[in-house]
Amino acid sequence: PILTKKAxxxxxxxxxTAGVDLxxxxxxxxxxxxxxxxxxxxxxxxxxxxxxxxFYDEQVALFNWTExxxxxxxxxxxxxxxEEQVNLNELKLKARTQTETILHGLFDGNIGERKLRVQFxx
Numbered sequence: 366p367i368l369t370k371k372a373x374x375x376x377x378x379x380x381x382t383a384g385v386d387l388x389x390x391x392x393x394x395x396x397x398x399x400x401x402x403x404x405x406x407x408x409x410x411x412x413x414x415x416x417x418x419x420f421y422d423e424q425v426a427l428f429n430w431t432e433x434x435x436x437x438x439x440x441x442x443x444x445x446x447x448e449e450q451v452n453l454n455e456l457k458l459k460a461r462t463q464t465e466t467i468l469h470g471l472f473d474g475n476i477g478e479r480k481l482r483v484q485f486x487x
Contacts (some may be wrong), residue, residue: 366448370371373438374420375418375419375420375421375442375443376417376419377413377414377417377418377419377443378409378413378414378417379412379413379414379443379444379447379451380411380412380414381408381410381411381412381456381457382408382409382410382411382412383406383407383408383409383453383456383457383459383460384406384407384409385403385404385405385406385407385460385461385464385485386404386407387403388404389404390403391403393456394479395479396481396483397478397479398479398480398482399472399476399479399480399481399482400482400483400484401468401481401482401483401484402484402486403464403468403483403484403485404485404486404487405485405486405487406457406458406460406461406464406485407457408453408456408457409447411444411447413440413443413444413447415436415440418439418440418443420439420477421474422476425431426484427454453457458483461485464483468481468483469481469483
């Protein structure tokens, strides 16, 4: 096993992006209110900064090392680690709050006396 197994620890920088697809927003307008139905917030991207990856405690196998393949494996492991470690629900909640703030900024004051109501799909 020592000849064919490898292990390492790594440090990296990642950026997770959450948001909504505003092209899918629908609306319902009455005399008293404007209702915007916004799609659910989604995780749109998890980006691992390849240049930030630093390997530590490498245990390289003698007969099982291909740098290109191992780098891809490390990137996949980093992405899975981010998905597991980051509080995605908190990030989605922040994205939802920011989306609502932006929509109110765009529409409040531009819809007359109507009240703006933002609803998010589940």
